[in-house]
Amino acid sequence: MQLDLVTIVVDDYDSAIGFFTGVLGFGLVEDSPSLTNDGRPKRWVVVRPPGGQTGILLAQADGERQAAVVGDQVAGRVGFFLRVDDFDAAYARMKGLGVEFVTSPRSEPYGSVAVFLDIAGNRWDLLGPA
Structure with missing residues (x-):
């Protein structure tokens, strides 16, 4: 058993990718089109530190409740x-x-x-x- 991903809610996918890859030196594992549970488009974005097992799912805030926790x-x-x-x-x-x-x-x-x-x-x- 292992912890595969943790989520960080962010304001913007691309800015977050730039920070985690360009500043912290993480690798971009995946950036794929996806859908919300109600069918709206989103992205599935995963970064991971070099040699790390656990990745971070970068989730762009969707709505006021999620924006409030960024x-x-x-x-x-x-x-x-x-x-x-x-x-x-x-x-x-x-x-x-x-x-x-x-x-x-x-x-x-x-x-x-x-x-x-x-x-x-x-x-x-x-x-x-x-």
């Missing part, structure tokens, strides 16, 4: 965790590409950590080795 999917908590082998290099690269970090890097018993915002405003931990 950037606040986990009620302001850190809800996503990106582990990297070289924390300092990843942090510098992401800063250089304009990623907004809301905390400075710090050392914890589990490793280096800094909190950043994705394109939608969700909080992520960038994690490095202990």
